[in-house]
Amino acid sequence: STIRSTPLATVAGPKKEHWLTGNLHRLFKDGLDYNVELFKRYDGVIKVYGMLGAEQLLVYDPLALQHMLVNGQDAFEETEMFIQTNKLLFGEGLISTLGEQHKKQRKLLNPVFSLANLRSILPQIQVIADELVRRLQDGLQTNGDAREIDVLPWLGKGTIEYVGRGILGVNFDSLEPTKTNQYTDTIRNVQHTAIKVLLLRPYVPWAVRNLSLYWRIKLVDWLPFPALRQLRGMAHTMHRSASEIYLEKKAEVELSGVDDGPARDLMSIMIKANLSSQEKARLTAEELIGNINTFLLGGQETTTSALARMLYILARKPHAQARLRTEVREARSALAANGADWRQTCLPYDILVGLSFLDAVVRETLRLHPPTSMMNRIATKDTVLPLRFPVRTVSGEETTSVPVPAGTNVLISILGANRNKDVWGADADEWRPERWLTASGAGRDVDAEFCDESRVGTEAPPRGRMEGAKYPGVYGGMMTFLGGSRACIGFKFAEMEIKQILSALVSNMHFALPSAVDESGTKKEIYWRIDGLQVPVVLAPHGDGKTAQVPLDIRLVKEEDFLWP
Numbered sequence: 001s002t003i004r005s006t007p008l009a010t011v012a013g014p015k016k017e018h019w020l021t022g023n024l025h026r027l028f029k030d031g032l033d034y035n036v037e038l039f040k041r042y043d044g045v046i047k048v049y050g051m052l053g054a055e056q057l058l059v060y061d062p063l064a065l066q067h068m069l070v071n072g073q074d075a076f077e078e079t080e081m082f083i084q085t086n087k088l089l090f091g092e093g094l095i096s097t098l099g100e101q102h103k104k105q106r107k108l109l110n111p112v113f114s115l116a117n118l119r120s121i122l123p124q125i126q127v128i129a130d131e132l133v134r135r136l137q138d139g140l141q142t143n144g145d146a147r148e149i150d151v152l153p154w155l156g157k158g159t160i161e162y163v164g165r166g167i168l169g170v171n172f173d174s175l176e177p178t179k180t181n182q183y184t185d186t187i188r189n190v191q192h193t194a195i196k197v198l199l200l201r202p203y204v205p206w207a208v209r210n211l212s213l214y215w216r217i218k219l220v221d222w223l224p225f226p227a228l229r230q231l232r233g234m235a236h237t238m239h240r241s242a243s244e245i246y247l248e249k250k251a252e253v254e255l256s257g258v259d260d261g262p263a264r265d266l267m268s269i270m271i272k273a274n275l276s277s278q279e280k281a282r283l284t285a286e287e288l289i290g291n292i293n294t295f296l297l298g299g300q301e302t303t304t305s306a307l308a309r310m311l312y313i314l315a316r317k318p319h320a321q322a323r324l325r326t327e328v329r330e331a332r333s334a335l336a337a338n339g340a341d342w343r344q345t346c347l348p349y350d351i352l353v354g355l356s357f358l359d360a361v362v363r364e365t366l367r368l369h370p371p372t373s374m375m376n377r378i379a380t381k382d383t384v385l386p387l388r389f390p391v392r393t394v395s396g397e398e399t400t401s402v403p404v405p406a407g408t409n410v411l412i413s414i415l416g417a418n419r420n421k422d423v424w425g426a427d428a429d430e431w432r433p434e435r436w437l438t439a440s441g442a443g444r445d446v447d448a449e450f451c452d453e454s455r456v457g458t459e460a461p462p463r464g465r466m467e468g469a470k471y472p473g474v475y476g477g478m479m480t481f482l483g484g485s486r487a488c489i490g491f492k493f494a495e496m497e498i499k500q501i502l503s504a505l506v507s508n509m510h511f512a513l514p515s516a517v518d519e520s521g522t523k524k525e526i527y528w529r530i531d532g533l534q535v536p537v538v539l540a541p542h543g544d545g546k547t548a549q550v551p552l553d554i555r556l557v558k559e560e561d562f563l564w565p
C-alpha cells in the first residue's frame with residue numbers, strides 16, 4: 001500500500017472515526033471521557049480529523065497555547081464562519097469582529113470592566129442574589145424539611161438579570177414568575193436554534209461574500225429549513241431590543257451629564273467613555289448595539305453552567321459546603337451593624353473576592369469543569385508551534401515543535417490545559433480546592449496583577465503552578481477564560497457574580513443530592529454531558545438523559561450546617 005504524506009502526517013492522534021465527521025462527533029458530543037482518554041494517550045498536540053477527514057490539531061501544551069494566543073497570535077484567527085454567523089445574528093460586537101476593529105472595541109471596553117467599576121456597581125446587583133434566595137425560599141417548607149427543586153432555571157434567570165442590571169442597566173424582571181420577556185427568551189434559545197442548521201454554517205461566509213442582501217433573504221425563504229427563518233426572526237428581535245436599550249441609556253446619559261456620581265451599570269460608563277473619546281477611537285451605535293447582544297449571550301449560559309456545577313459539587317461535599325457557609329457567616333457577621341441579621345449584610349467587593357475558601361471553591365470548579373471546553377482557531381499562515389513538553393510522533397520520536405500549515409483548524413483544549421498533570425500535578429483530575437490555599441489556609445495571591453486597575457481585561461503575565469510550565473490564561477493560570485487579546489472580557493464580572501450568588505445561597509439554604517427513592521429503590525442520578533458547553537441531565541430511568549436540569553434537595557439552613565471551631 002502507498003502511504004500518502006500530509007503536512008501533519010507525523011503528528012500522533014486517534015484514528016478517524018467517521019468518513020464525514022472525522023473525530024468531531026466523539027470530541028464534541030458528550031465528549032468528556034473521549035477527551036480525557038486522548039490526554040492520557042497523547043501529549044500536548046494531538047492530530048484529530050474534522051469534516052471530510054481534514055487534518056486538525058487539538059492543543060493543550062502551555063507554550064503552544066502561549067504562542068497561539070499571545071506571541072504568535074497574528075497567525076491564528078477565529079474562523080470566518082464563526083465571525084460571519086455571529087455578525088448576522090448578533091451584530092457588530094466583540095465576537096463578530098477581527099483585527100483593528102476588534103482591537104478598537106477592546107480598547108474602549110476593557111477599562112469599563114475595571115475593578116473600580118465593579119466595586120461601584122456591586123450594591124446594585126446584590127439585590128438580585130437576595131431576590132433569587134427569596135424566590136427559592138418561597139418554594140420551601142417552613143418546618144425545615146427538604147424539597148426537591150430544579151435549580152437550573154432559577155440560576156438562568158438570575159444570571160440574565162446580572163448582565164441586565166449590572167452591565168446593561170436594564171431590569172428584565174426575570175425572577176418575577178409572571179413576567180416573560182421576548183428579548184431574554186430569544187437570547188436563551190438562539191444557540192439551540194442555530195445548532196439545528198449547524199451543517200449550513202460553513203456556507204455562510206460564501207453567501208455573505210457572493211450574494212446581495214436581497215438574494216440572501218430569498219434563499220432563507222426558499223431553503224427547506226424552518227430554523228433559518230426562525231433565526232432571521234430572532235436576529236431581528238435582538239437587534240430591535242438592543243437598539244432600544246442603547247437609545248434609552250444614551251438618552252439617560254445625555255440628560256444626567258457625564259459626571260453624576262458613582263456608576264450603577266457598565267453601559268452608562270461605556271456610553272460616557274465613548275462620548276468623551278476621540279472621534280477615531282469611538283464605537284458606532286451599531287457596534288454598541290452588537291455588544292449589548294454579545295454581553296447577554298457571553299454572560300448567560302456560561303455563568304449558569306458554572307454556578308450549577310458548583311451547587312452540585314457542594315451538594316455532594318457537605319463538609320466543603322459547611323466550611324464555605326461558615327466563612328461567609330464570619331465575614332458578614334463582622335460587618336453586620338449592631339443587632340442586624342448577618343444574612344442581610346452585603347459584602348463589599350474586596351471582602352467578597354478575598355474570601356479564601358470561597359475563592360478556592362470557585363477556582364477549583366472552574367479549573368476542573370470549564371464551562372466551555374474547546375475553542376476553535378484557524379492558522380492564517382504557515383507557522384510553527386513551539387512546545388514546552390516534547391510530543392512523541394507517530395514513529396515514537398520526540399519533537400519540541402510542530403509545523404502548522406496555513407488553513408489548519410486548531411482546537412484549543414481548555415479542558416486538556418486545565419487538567420494537565422505536568423502543570424497541575426498528579427491529582428489534576430481531582431476536585432481539591434486546597435490546592436489554591438497556602439498551608440495556613442489563606443488564599444494565594446494568584447491574580448495580583450489585576451489589582452493594578454490598568455491591567456484588567458488585558459493580557460496577564462502567565463501564571464501556572466509548576467516552575468517553567470505556565471499557561472497564558474487570565475484567571476489563575478487556567479485556560480477557562482482563555483488568554484491574550486480575545487480572552488473573556490467579563491471574567492472579573494463573572495467571578496464577582498458567582499461569588500455573590502453562591503454566598504447568598506449557602507448563607508440561607510442547604511443543598512443535597514436528590515434523595516427521593518422510586519419503586520425500584522433508585523435515586524435520581526445527575527450526569528454532566530459535555531456538548532461544547534456543560535449540560536447537566538438526569539439519567540434514565542428518572543430522566544431522559546437530554547433535558548438540562550439540576551434537581552437538588554433544598555431546605556432552610558440549620559445551626560448544624562455550620563462548622564464548629
Ligand code: HEM
Binds near residue numbers: 485
Ligand atoms: C463562567 C463564566 C464565563 C466563561 C467560562 C467565559 C468564557 C469565555 C471564553 C473561553 C471566551 C473566549 C471565546 C473565544 O475566544 O472564542 C470568552 C469570551 C468572551 N466573553 Fe466570556 N465567559 C464567561 C462569562 C462572561 C460574562 C459574565 C460576560 C459578560 C460580559 C462574558 C463576555 C464575553 C465576551 C464579550 C467575550 C468575547 C471577547 C472578545 O472576543 O474580545 N463572558 N468568554
